[in-house]
Amino acid sequence: MKEKKILDSKPRSPLRQIAMGILYFILVVVALLQLYPLVWLFLLSLKTNQEVFGMSPFALPKSPRWENYINAWFDGGINQYFFNSVWYTIVAVVLTLILASFVTFALTRMEWKFKGVVLALFMIAYMIPLHSTLIPLFNIYNKMNLIDNPVSIILSYTTFNLPITIMILLGFYQSLPREIEEAAVMDGCSVHRIFFRITLPMTAPVLATTAIINMIYNWNEFVFVNTFISSEKWKTITVGVNNFVGQYLTDWGAIGATLVISILPILIVYLFLSDRIIEGLVAGSVKG
Amino acid sequence: MKNVMSNKTAIILYVLPSLLLVLFLIYIPIALTGYYGLMDWSGVGQMKFIGLENYKKLIHDKLFWESTWHSVLLALFSVLSLIGYLIVSLILASKIKGGNLFRKIYIIPMLMSSVAIAQLWIKIFDPMNGLINSLLSMFGIKETPLWLADPDMALYSVFIPIVWQYAGFYIIIMYAALINVPQELIEAARIDGANAFQIAYKIKVPLISGVLKVLVILAVVGSLKYFDLIYVMTGGGPGHATEVIASYMYKEAFGKFNFGYGSAIGFGLLILSMGATWMIQKMLRVNQE
Amino acid sequence: MKKKAFTWLVLLMLMAGIVLSGCSSSSSDSASEGKSGDGKIHLKFMHDWPKGSSTAYYNLVEEIIKDYEAKHPNVQIDVEVLNPDQYRDKLKVLAASNELPDVGLTWSNGFAEPYATGGQFAPLNDIIEKEFKDQFVPGTVEAYTFNGKSYALPMEMNITYIFYNKEIFKKYGLQEPKTFEDLKNIGKTLIKHGVIPATVGSKDGWPASMWFMYLADRIGGPTILTDVIQGKVKMSDPAIVKAAKEVQNLVDMGFFVKGNTAFSNDDAKGYFLNEKAAMFLTATWELPNFTTSPDVPQEFKEKVGYFKFPLYEGGKGTDINSYVGGPGLGAFVAENSKHKEQAKDFAAYLVKEWGKRSVEGAGILPAMKVDTEGLDVPQMYLDVLNDINNATNITTWFDTQASPNVSELHHDLMTALFGKQITPEEFAKQHDDALAEEANK
Structure with a gap:
């Protein structure tokens, strides 16, 4: 990997330097814009409702309300919901990735009839609007006795993320070199061995990418949880956010605090996974 | 040798679990949506079969077509924005110093939930205290726009946060794809005297065309069924100026208790998405040849 | 090496996931068995006053539930709380599957009508007659009345x-x-x-x-x-x-x-x-x-x-x-409730206690008539309650x-x-x- 860091070995002309300067200026400005929401969220979390509305979003809170965090943690029930969010997300992401990889592998590397049909089935599944599914899904889970059971959430997250994950993986699988796999076939490897030992590791950067996307979706989801779960003990952190929305009053400071608490774990995992995107880098980038 | 890759047991083992999940949890709802679309049903109590009445109504429903137009506009905007994201991704993936750091930062807004993003942008667009209008009046502009409150501007105003929210999603995928482009090809081109633009256009972009094609489909279908920010920020208003198919469907089914008609809208959306995807595939295939 | 580690990590997480989900589903099974096994009547009650945004409402409801459970040791109230938007949506999904909670809250008139006439809410005329005669502000019960039957006990009046x-x-x-x-x-x-x-x-x-x-x-x-x-x-x-x-x-x-x-x-x-x-x-x-x-x-x-x-x-x-x-929310009892009589009893207790305690306890104006005599509340409340009593029309x-x-x-x-x-x-x-x-x- 390192030997490829040849960078721009060309001599730098002044014009090029100016161009780079402008480029960096733009990059930095955009970066600041992208960081602003985090700052805004943090400020929001320290404000009273009165300060949130009718004042400039830049305005600093008069006296920072750290108690918003205490409110969020206890009144919003975050302490309880947090762990649920974590394990629903992990289980669903892992299931989705492995199932989607299986399917994509079969669709792009294996020989069989009905490939087109199966692919179309997955693509169409991506197109259904969420609100059309709620009543039928509730019925299905109800018949299976899965209402108020985390299995319904895991199943929903996994299934509804499958189509988009398969489609993204598909794009990558198509452009990945097949030589190693072909060589392995020649050597008499079994399909499973090829999949687990060659293809899956080779797609690590892509898996990291889709893992990030899946994780964000699952972490921020609340419609399924609200519909299929009724006990407090199975609810997730986004429900905590919504606990501060009332009919006549919404406690925005506490919502801000909840959002800050809830964004931290995925921010950390994201930064960690984000490095995997390049580290796994073209594991099988075979010559040619 | 071929036998290994056409091992029936393996294929079934790999495809069937996912297929069953999707058939069971997505296709049953799709079928039921089509079925409810044939009913006069408030969602509570008895259903009444009315054949294609709902669909006939749909075809003559001005609001439905207006919402469809708004959704299609959003789809166009999203596809156009892909070009911007591609440029950003090309820059970030071109091994410039700090590219990795910039990439990490650029994707951060994607981590935020729609609740937060909606509130943020409502504040940014606020006609009196908002970020944009504060800046505008600092430059001496007196008649500042109303943004979300102006029926002529609301739709485009609400597109901005949507496109912004999804920037991270597309950039992270494009970036991963570009990073996967074999370095040797780029080196070879460079030795042949190709400059950065030529390498990007002639080598990198064609090599990730598979991924790009998928992203175009995702952008179009995702836009057609888009709901979240629009519903929170404008509720489809003022006066339906920002109504999109999904918000219209939601209002009919859940707000107005017209579950049958709402289902018909949902089914219409599904057909529209299928048509759009089919068209994109046709177009992109032709382009590639 | 790293590649391998990543693969193993993924596999490990997968296994952990399967084990975990297995565990949890079995534990939830045992929980639900426990429910039927404890010999209590379980009433499901849904409301839309989350602790975070409607603290006073939430606390008052909790208090009343606790008192009710103390008086009826054989009854347990299982509460589900959602914010108003999600509450509306969920009620709809539940009704479509005939799974409404035993007791819940509904808005009046147009919102309640499909549920009432669709046979989802139980008529409550008997308890209104028996327990609430002349106790509601005029016009409030009527807001939940369709075809001569009243389907909810009004709780709010604004x-x-x-x-x-x-x-x-x-x-x-x-x-x-x-x-x-x-x-x-x-x-x-x-x-x-x-x-x-x-x-x-x-x-x-x-x-x-x-x-x-x-x-x-x-x-x-x-x-x-x-x-x-x-x-x-x-x-x-x-x-x-x-x-x-x-x-x-x-x-x-x-x-x-x-x-x-x-x-x-x-x-x-x-x-x-x-x-x-x-x-x-x-x-x-x-x-x-x-x-x-x-x-x-x-x-x-x-x-x-x-x-x-x-x-x-x-x-x-x-x-x-x-x-x-007008009236805001009222308490309904589900027609399909397995414990309809108990549910009615709870709804009546809830609304009655609500009427007694809400002004002083939570600053909420109830739909029941309030005696302003000796009420310890800010002057503005007394004025408003007075206005309601002297209103010629609402x-x-x-x-x-x-x-x-x-x-x-x-x-x-x-x-x-x-x-x-x-x-x-x-x-x-x-x-x-x-x-x-x-x-x-």
Whole structure:
């Protein structure tokens, strides 16, 4: 990997330097814009409702309300919901990735009839609007006795993320070199061995990418949880956010605090996974 | 040798679990949506079969077509924005110093939930205290726009946060794809005297065309069924100026208790998405040849 | 090496996931077995007052439930709380699957009607007759009555006033208006001094509608909007069109905060709480914010006053004690409940205790008559309770009275009226079309 860091070995002309300067200026400005929401969220979390509305979003809170965090943690029930969010997300992401990889592998590397049909089935599944599914899904889970059971959430997250994950993986699988796999076939490897030992590791950067996307979706989801779960003990952190929305009053400071608490774990995992995107880098980038 | 890759047991083992999940949890709802679309049903109590009445109504429903137009506009905007994201991704993936750091930062807004993003942008667009209008009046502009409150501007105003929210999603995928482009090809081109633009256009972009094609489909279908920010920020208003198919469907089914008609809208959306995807595939295939 | 590690990590996580989900599903099984095994009657109760945003409501409900469980050791109340939007959606999904909770809350009139006539709610006439005779504020039970049967026990009762900032009024020498003309003049004075006269969240539709409803009441008489719902009068009645026109006149003169068609009620409220707008037409559910709420500074609370919506010269509504308002939530019992009698008993207990404790305990005006004698609450509450007792008429909010279909349309049209996207005539016509279509069904 390192030997490829040849960078721009060309001599730098002044014009090029100016161009780079402008480029960096733009990059930095955009970066600041992208960081602003985090700052805004943090400020929001320290404000009273009165300060949130009718004042400039830049305005600093008069006296920072750290108690918003205490409110969020206890009144919003975050302490309880947090762990649920974590394990629903992990289980669903892992299931989705492995199932989607299986399917994509079969669709792009294996020989069989009905490939087109199966692919179309997955693509169409991506197109259904969420609100059309709620009543039928509730019925299905109800018949299976899965209402108020985390299995319904895991199943929903996994299934509804499958189509988009398969489609993204598909794009990558198509452009990945097949030589190693072909060589392995020649050597008499079994399909499973090829999949687990060659293809899956080779797609690590892509898996990291889709893992990030899946994780964000699952972490921020609340419609399924609200519909299929009724006990407090199975609810997730986004429900905590919504606990501060009332009919006549919404406690925005506490919502801000909840959002800050809830964004931290995925921010950390994201930064960690984000490095995997390049580290796994073209594991099988075979010559040619 | 071929036998290994056409091992029936393996294929079934790999495809069937996912297929069953999707058939069971997505296709049953799709079928039921089509079925409810044939009913006069408030969602509570008895259903009444009315054949294609709902669909006939749909075809003559001005609001439905207006919402469809708004959704299609959003789809166009999203596809156009892909070009911007591609440029950003090309820059970030071109091994410039700090590219990795910039990439990490650029994707951060994607981590935020729609609740937060909606509130943020409502504040940014606020006609009196908002970020944009504060800046505008600092430059001496007196008649500042109303943004979300102006029926002529609301739709485009609400597109901005949507496109912004999804920037991270597309950039992270494009970036991963570009990073996967074999370095040797780029080196070879460079030795042949190709400059950065030529390498990007002639080598990198064609090599990730598979991924790009998928992203175009995702952008179009995702836009057609888009709901979240629009519903929170404008509720489809003022006066339906920002109504999109999904918000219209939601209002009919859940707000107005017209579950049958709402289902018909949902089914219409599904057909529209299928048509759009089919068209994109046709177009992109032709382009590639 | 790293690649391998990653693969193993993925596999490990997968296994952990399977084990974990296995564990949890089995533990939930045992939990549900425990439910049936503990020999108690479990009543499901759903409400939409989350602890975070509606603390006073939430705590009061918890308190009452605890007392009920103490009195009935064989009953356990399983509570589910959602925020109002999600509550509405979930109720809908549950009803479609015949799975409503044993006891829950419902809004009145148009919202309750599909559930009531669709056989989802149980009629409660017997307990109303037996336990609540003459105890509810007149008009509240009727809001949940369809075809002679009453389907919920009303819990809330609100009326609307124009709340105003006394300090701003004093600064510009303004008096509480007696007539609509006075109100407009106040607006003119405030605009001249660069103060926003009134704030309104017309994105949501319903806050905007309060202005329209009062003007219709004052111009066309107190029954005119109810008559529209009942098909006796058309929306295109000159009095109603005039009311819509007056709304737009106010918009034209700059009476309302700029950009209000993109403001939710919360956004709009911020302008009043921050003293940037002088007036805010809203309902009595805001009283805690103007009296007891610890989240609002005391100095601001002392500045808040209220007045009744002024009369319109030459209008048919000549009584200032006619209000726009109505019942909010009421408690229903599911028709399919397995423990219907127990559920009714709990609902009755809940509403009764609610009526006794809500004013002092939570600052909420209940739908039951309240004895103001010896009540330890801020003066504003006593005044308001007095006003309710002396009210000659309370017109239930138009959007509440209307069917869900017309109600949604009404909200959209209100936003459009405030945004000047439609004329008063079009506003009336679109209502009439929808109402006519409904009548033909």
